Amino acid sequence: MSILRAIFSHPSGRIGGTIVVIYLAVALLGMFGVTPYNPLQQFRIDRLHAPNAVYWMGTDLFGRDIASRLMNGIGQSFLVAFCSVAIATFAGTILGLTAAWFGKAWDGLVMRIMDVLLAFPAILLALLIIAVVGPGTWTSVAAIAIVYTPIFTRVVRGPALSIKAREFVDAARTFGSSRRYILTRHLLLNLVAPLTVQVTLALAWSLLTEAGLSFLGLGTQPPASSLGLMLADSRNLMENAPWMLIFPAVAIMISILGFNLLGDALRDILDPKTRRSAP
Numbered sequence: 001m002s003i004l005r006a007i008f009s010h011p012s013g014r015i016g017g018t019i020v021v022i023y024l025a026v027a028l029l030g031m032f033g034v035t036p037y038n039p040l041q042q043f044r045i046d047r048l049h050a051p052n053a054v055y056w057m058g059t060d061l062f063g064r065d066i067a068s069r070l071m072n073g074i075g076q077s078f079l080v081a082f083c084s085v086a087i088a089t090f091a092g093t094i095l096g097l098t099a100a101w102f103g104k105a106w107d108g109l110v111m112r113i114m115d116v117l118l119a120f121p122a123i124l125l126a127l128l129i130i131a132v133v134g135p136g137t138w139t140s141v142a143a144i145a146i147v148y149t150p151i152f153t154r155v156v157r158g159p160a161l162s163i164k165a166r167e168f169v170d171a172a173r174t175f176g177s178s179r180r181y182i183l184t185r186h187l188l189l190n191l192v193a194p195l196t197v198q199v200t201l202a203l204a205w206s207l208l209t210e211a212g213l214s215f216l217g218l219g220t221q222p223p224a225s226s227l228g229l230m231l232a233d234s235r236n237l238m239e240n241a242p243w244m245l246i247f248p249a250v251a252i253m254i255s256i257l258g259f260n261l262l263g264d265a266l267r268d269i270l271d272p273k274t275r276r277s278a279p
Helices: 003-009 011-031 066-102 104-118 122-133 137-164 167-174 179-215 227-233 243-270
Strands: none
Touching: 003 011, 003 243, 011 066, 011 243, 066 104, 066 137, 066 179, 066 227, 066 243, 104 137, 122 137, 122 179, 137 179, 167 179, 179 227, 179 243, 227 243
C-alpha cells in the first residue's frame, strides 16, 4: 500500500491530509497573487464592511478585502513555516547524525548546546533572537529554525546511536564502506519515518510561533499580511468588526489541527509497533 493510500485510509490522516492539501492550494494561490482583490489595495469607501456577496469575509479598517489578505497571509505564514522547518530539519539531522557517529567530545558539545536551547520556551527564545537581530520575515525564519533545531537533533541522535550498534553497520564497516555511505545509506534511511512525523508536527508548531511573532509585531511587517498580523490589526475592533478576528483565528486553528492530525496518522502508519493496529 502506498503512503498516500495509507494516509487517506486512516481517519486522522484523511481529515488532516485534506485540510493540509486545501491550505497548500490556498497558500500557493495567495503567494502568486491569485486572489479576489489586491490584498494591499485600499477601498476607503468600503471600510469595515461585514461579509457580503462582494467581500466574502468583509473588509478591514482600511477597506482591504479580508479574504484576499487571508489567502496572502496563509501563503506568507506557510512560507515562513516551511522554510524554517526545512532549515531546522537539515541542521538537526546533520548535528544528530554526527553527534551519534563521532560521540565523545563532539557528542557532548552538541548535546549541551541543544540542552541550553531547549531550556528556553520556544517563543521566548525566538523573541530573544529577533530582539538582537531585528524584526522581519527572514529573521523569523532564522529564529524559528534555531528554536526547533534541538528537537530534530534529539530525534535523530537517539535512534542513530541504536542503529550504529547494529550488526549490518558493523558488516558495512568490515566490507570497507565509506563513512559517508554508512551515514546516508544505513543511518539516515532508517530515520526517515521519525523525521517525517517530526516535520509534520514541527510545521504546526512553527505556524503557531510565526503567528505569535507577527502578532507582537516582530515577524512579517506591514503592509504585507500574515495570519498573526491580521489578528493584531483586529485587537481594537473586536466588538465592531468581529469578522476581522474570527477568520484569521479560525484559519490558524484549522491549519494547526490539520498538521497535527496528519502527524498522528503518519506516526501510526510508519511506526512498526503500531502499523498492524492502525485503522
